Amino acid sequence: MLTKFEARSSRVKAVALHNSATWVLCGLHNGAVQIWDYRMSTCVDTYTEHVGAVRGADFHVNQPLFVTGGDDYTVKVWNYKLRRCLFTMTGHMDYVRTTFFHHEQPWIVSCSDDFTIRIWNWQSRKSIACLPGHNHYVMCAQFHPFSDLVVSGSLDKTIRVWDISALRHRKEEVGITQDLLGTTDVVVRYELEGHEKGINWVAFHACGDLLLSAADDRTVRLWTMSGTSCYISRTFTGHTSNVCCAIFYRNDYLVSCAEDRTIRVVHMSSGVMVQTFRREVERYWIMASDPARNLIAIGHDAGLQVFKLTRERPAFAVHNTTQLYYTCQNKLNVYNFENEEVTSCAVTYQFYPPTSLACCPTTGGVMLSYASGGAQLEWIPKPLATRSCNVEVTVKGFDGVFFGGHKVAYVDANGKMCIQNVSKAGGKPQQTDMSCSRILAGPVGCVLCQSDDKILLYQVAQRGTVAEATLPGVRYAVWDKDFAKVALITKNTVTVMTKRLKLIASVAESSARIKSAVFDETRDVMYFTTSNHLKYCYLRNGESSTISTLKNVVYLVRAVGDTIYVLTRDGRVLRKELDNAELNFKLKLQQQSYRDLIRIIQQGKLKGQALVGYLHKHGHSEIALHFVSDPLTRFNLAIECGAIDIAKATATELNQPAIWRRLADTATRFGDIQLAQFASAKAGNYYSSGLLALLTGNTASLANLVSATRDDHFKLHYGLFVDDAKQRVDILCKSNQLPLAYVTAKSHNLEEMAAQVLEQMEPEVATRVQRQKFRPALKQQSVEPSTENWPMLQVEESVFARLLKEPGHLDAIAQPELDEDVAAGAGWDDEDDEDALLDGAGEAAVDEATLPENGEKGGGWDDDLDIDVSAALEDARCTGASSNGYIVPREHPPITQAWADAYTLPAFHVAAGSFASALRLLQRQIGLTDPTPLRPYMMQLWAAVNGCRPGPYGLSLVFAVSAQPPDSEIEARHTPALPDYMPVLADKLRAGYQLFVDGKFAEALDVFRSILHLCVMTVVKDEQQKATLREIMAVAPEYARALALQLQLRTLSASSTESLQLALYFTHFRLHRAHLTLALSQAMSKAYKQKNIKMAADVARRLLEQDPPQNKAQQAAAIVAEAERNPTNSVQVDYDERNPFVMCSVSYKPLYKGVVNPVRCSYCLSPADPSYKEALCPVCRIAKIGVDCAGLANRI
Structure with missing residues (x-):
């Protein structure tokens, strides 16, 4: 048992696993309902509205809903996004035992101690069927996985299988009498007896033909349904107390739990008990499984547990960097990295797969290690010699690894390292003094041993430890191809060490388990995967980052540059090309390859604040400037790296006083006095600006500053330096400092102003002031201003900055990119000549004025077109004279005819000019009814292909002109050069979106219809283009239908009920x-x-x-x-948002799920009411509704 999560709580009576999120739902005996995230080991939510124990719980398949039932006789439906109970359904008159959602219909089945089963419609929130018949508590009831059946088990020792198919067609609501006494349209198909005591659990198999039952008679019985009969096919015993629950596991196994505190795993076909798990005190009550994730959730007296029975990680090993050996589903597979071929052979059947695999370095033999079910090693010397692998040697032990030739080291049952030569039949193992818990692969002659909290490098020949390091819990060891570095993987860390176990780098993951790691064979990079991410670590500085998110867990097996090979849990080897722009950027930055850095920047693939922070942290702010668009961040980086011009531009854009003050301080440090004064003035800091003007002797600027400011304190002090006596006198007068104003005026010979000030004084003050003697003010010396910025030492620019300033450098760097684009364009022109659509001619077109008169050829054609046929004609005459008569040579059909004969793509037929056959194909493939809207697109396509097609002697012709190629060769090697319509479709889609936002609904509708019409003539070359085209063909009709409804809405009164109704439908x-x-x-x-x-x-x-x-x-x-x-x-x-529906494309009325099965357009798949079958589709306007067709052929 591999425990993934365990929570302690009250007794758990109900569990359910979410089908997509890593959530488990549990109902507790104290009335609480909890949702746990078993991956993060956190409680997501707790709900406490039930009174009494919660015995039934289930998640909906695709809605954010779950249902519970409990001892308060109620069934509650909850929304975990809204985090509340939506509604409560009542009707049961005793404890509710189980509750389950239907896989398709909006139904819930519940069973109760009131001897009944009820089926509810959670959309209408009503009971639609009551199923009486049992004469004791009904302990469990479940829906069939795909048929209209319900199975129920009761303490009356019977199992009933109910046929509920009539509920799909019921149109009347159930009356009170039927609700209490039962409905007549639900019948019992089977009533099964066989258990000696009450039945606690029943369940259907995924295949639908089997069902199981668990009962108080300590048995689990397997029943087979066949037509009109159902019989017991096998009875499983072994439990010593009441069996509470049982489930099917991996199609071939049964897992059951009982009050005897055990879990038993049994093989269905053979009846062999595979494994038993026991708890010391707590009894097990309930189980649920998730087949997609191989998980089982189980509730017991003390809480909840989520576990796996077997490992999902395949055992694998790389042999000589050319082959990958791995196991999957009792098969040993060998993958060849060069030709990507897989060969397989069967291995001994085991419930538990091998935990590790080791390859013999000399012969390629395989050693499989089984740690569970009796640890043992199996030696397979020739794994691919036959279909079934022959095991020659079996050894009791685990973790077997080769350390040289056929010599294997492994751990025996006593925890001692043993050595054995498996090439010798009957070879005896040699036990060493080394005690260890695990053995991992090492260099030749050595192995790695895990002992307590240390990892040891043990040399087998000398029987001694060569090196050691403190690292507990090592699970896997991955070496590089030269055995110079090793990555030691624990639960949450990867530690990279040298051959002598010296630390190189270490990476830790706090919230995710590390699954695998591999070294890049060309760079100092290690790739590793977690549960949901693919990451890398640069070994020179220990930096790590995320490359991509993983949908499923994969295991890295090899990495060569940006190409990695991964192994999935289902045994598939995938080759992936990584978009490593960030990693390549960091590598070039470490190598100081600035030209490559500029090229990467030009490509525009790198974005995000994380990269900016990285560059800033490592002192490359001038490079970080090229990735930043936020003005504030750009300003901060410019200030740090001294880019004053960029700082000024961003400060002007931000225009904030704090920004201007920082710019002024920085400009002052750099000696840019003019910018400092400008920034100080913008910030309103007149003191700083005035001080700079004073220090530089720029009195004119200081005078302007003094006159512009309204601060009298500033004017008084800085006015002393500009010798403006009149201004000082005015300021002193305003401040009621009349004596000082009088003295200032007299000192500067301002007699008129002095007299005016004197009149404002009191007589006593005026008398005392006049008695004073005044000295004339000293004449201010003239100062030669220094308006230039301060001289600074010339600092050498960085290489990156110099490269950016080189004339034409960016163009030169971008030239390879342009060349690649031109080459790609030329390659597309062979298949998709777009110039013909744009210009009507293209490069291959020839102006009539340039054609030679009388068919005269140019000089360049002399050697190729002059043929001496006189001798050939003479031979022909002689041959004709001697033969029976002249034989006329057979005329070969044009190459364009091969396009129509060899392919079923309508676009190829249009390119060949065979419009009739193209229309016939479209009629069979998409149900074409009205070809009129397609006419302009067909003519465009034909003109694009034939307007630029080379002549019969053109250089681009793939066949020799001297002989007609065979028809098979034409079909295999020649296709028309069609235009690439994918960029056109993307542009049209963007234009349609913009018109939608602008409210130009009629124009937008025309655009989306034109997209549908153009898709008919579009041809794709690979799966990526095919997926993109499918997405466009799914989006276009949806928007066209929505816009048609919106135009219908615009014709109605804004205050009408119909207008509101259509507006509500428009949101779906x-x-x-x-x-x-x-x-x-x-x-x-x-x-x-x-x-x-x-x-x-x-x-x-x-x-x-x-x-x-x-x-x-x-x-x-x-x-x-x-x-x-x-x-x-x-x-x-007339609108019910809870009942799923689709809109009829013709009548604009809803078609509710389960009531009406809509018919769809044979081309655009727009739904409609069945009454409009075989009518022209109003969405695409070219195909019929409800006609079965083969589907559009558009892949070359």
């Missing part, structure tokens, strides 16, 4: 988030204006989930708040 199209925000805003506004407050609040809540703009969010929050106070609707509207 699959639109992009920004466009859906507009639709929801429109519907919310219409509902609110028509006083449907509750309906407007429902739309507002959906709007808030889309993260709308602030003003829309405020409006939506206000409407939700008002609905809490007044949840009313004034107008009745």
Whole structure:
């Protein structure tokens, strides 16, 4: 048992695993419901609305819902996104035992101690069927995985299988009598007896033909359903107490738990018990499984446990960097890295797969290590000699590794290292004095041993330790190809060491387990994977970062540059090309390859603040400037690296006083006095600007500054340096310092101003002031201003800065990129000549004025076109005279005919000019009815191909002109050069989006229809283009349908009920988030204006989930708040958001799921009511509705 998560709580009576999130739902005996994230070991939510034990719990397959049932006789449906109970359904009259969602229908099945099973519709929130019949507590009821069946098990010792197919077609609601006494349209198909005591659990197999039952008679029985009969096929015993639950596991196994505190794993076919797990005290009560993740969740008396029965990691090893040996599903596979071929052979069947695999370095033999079910090693000398691998030697032990030739070191049952030569039949193992818990591969003659908290490098020949390091819990060891470095992998760390176990680098992951690691064979880089990320570590400085997110767990097996090979859990080897722009950038930065750095910057693949922080941290702020668009960040980097011009430009853009002050201080340090004065003035710091003007002797600038400011204190002090006596006198007068003003005026011979000041004084003060003797002010000496910036030492620019300033350097660097683009364009022109669409001619077109008269050839054709045929004609005459007659040579068909004969692509037929056959193909493939809208696109395609096609003697012709190639060769090697419509479709899609946002709905509808029409003539070359085209063909009809409904809405009165109804329907199209925000805003506004407050609040809540703009969010929050106070609707509207539906493309009416099965357009797949079958589709306007077709052929 591999325990992934364990939580301590009250007794757990119900568990369920989410199908996509790493969540487990549990119902506790104390009435609480909890959601745990078993990957992060955290509790997501707790709900406490049940009174009494919660015995049933289940997640919905694709909705954010879960259902619970408990001892309070209720069934509750919850929304874990809203984190609250949506509604409670009542009807049971005793404890509710289990609750399960249906896989398709909006149904819930529940069973109770009131002897009944109930089926509920969670959309209408009503009971749709009551199934009485059992005469004791019904302990379990579940839906069939794909048929309309329900199985139930009761303490009356019987199992019943119910046929509920009539519920799909029921149109009337159940009356009170039927609800209490049972419905007549649900019948019992099988009633099974065989258990000696009450039944606690029943479940269907995924295949549908088998079901199991677990009962108090300590047995688990397997039943087989066959037509009209159902019989016991096998009975499993072994438990010593009541069996509480049992589930199917991996199709071939049964897992059961009982009150005897054990879990038993049994093989269904053979009945052999594979494994038993036991707890000391706690009893097991309930189980649930997730087949996709190989997980089992189980509830016991003291809490919850999530575990795996077997390892999912395949055992693998790389042999001589050319082959990969790995095991999967009881097979030994060998993958060849050169030709990517896989060969396989069967190994001995085991429930537990091998934990490790080792390859003999000389012969390629394989040693498999099994750690569970009796540890043993199996030696397979010739793994691919036959279909079944022959095991020659079996050894009791585990962790076997080769250290030279056929010599193997392994750990025996006593924890001692043993050595054995497996090439000798009957060779005896030699036990050493080395005690260890694990053995890992090492260099030739050595192995790595895990002993307590140390890892040891043990040399086998000398029987001694060569090196050691403190590192506990090492699980795997990965060496580079030269055995110079080793990566030691623990649960959450990767430690890279030298051959002598000296530390090189270490990487730790706090929240994820490290799964694998591999060294790059060409660089000092190590790649490693966690549960959900692919990462790298640069070994020279120990830096690590994330490359990409992984959907599934993979294991790295080899890395060569940007190419990696990974092994999946299902045994597939994948070759991936990584987009390592960030890693390559950092490597070039460490190598100081600045020209390559500039080229990477030119490509524009690197973005994000993390890279900016990295460059800033490592002292490359001038490089970081090229990745920053935020003005504030750009200003800070420019200040740090001394880029004054960039700092000034960003300061002007920001225009904040604090920014200008920082720029002034920096400019002062750099001696740029003019910029410092300018920045100080912008910041309003007149003192700093005045001080700089004073220090540089720039009195004119100081005078302007003094006159411009309104600060009298500044004017008085700095006015002393500009000799403006009149201004000082005025300031002193304003400050009521009249004696000082009088003295200042007299000292500067300002008699008129002195007299005016004297009149304002009191008589006594004036008398005392006049008695004073005044000396004339000293004449201020003239100063020669220094307006130039201060001289600074010439600092050598960085190499990066010099390269950026080289004339034409960026163009030269970009030239290889341009050359690649031109080459790619030429390659596309052979297949997709777009010039023909744009210019009508292209490069191959020839102007009539340049053609030679009378068919005269140019000089360049002399050697190629002059053929001496006189001798040939003479021979022909002689041959004709001697033969029976002249034989006319057979005329070969044109090459274009091969396009129509060899391919079923309509675009190829159009290119060949065979329009009739193209229309016939389209009629069979997409149900073409009206070809008129396709006419301009067909003519464009034909002109593009034939307008630029070379003549019969053109150099681009792939066949020799002297002989006609065979038809098979034409078909295999020649295809028309079609235009590449993918960029055109992308541009049209963007234009349609913009028109949608601008509210030009009619124009937008025409654009999306034109996209559908152009897709008919589009041909793709690979799976990536095919996937992109499929996405476009899915988006275009959805938007076209939405826009058609919006145009219909515009024809109605804004205050009408129909207008509100269509606005609500408009929000259920699959639109992009920004466009859906507009639709929801429109519907919310219409509902609110028509006083449907509750309906407007429902739309507002959906709007808030889309993260709308602030003003829309405020409006939506206000409407939700008002609905809490007044949840009313004034107008009745035919709209039910809880019932899934699609819109009819013809009538604009909803088609509810489970009520109407819509028919679809044979081309654009737009849904419609079945009454419109075989009508022209109003969305694409070229195909019929409800016609079965083969599908458009567009892949070369």
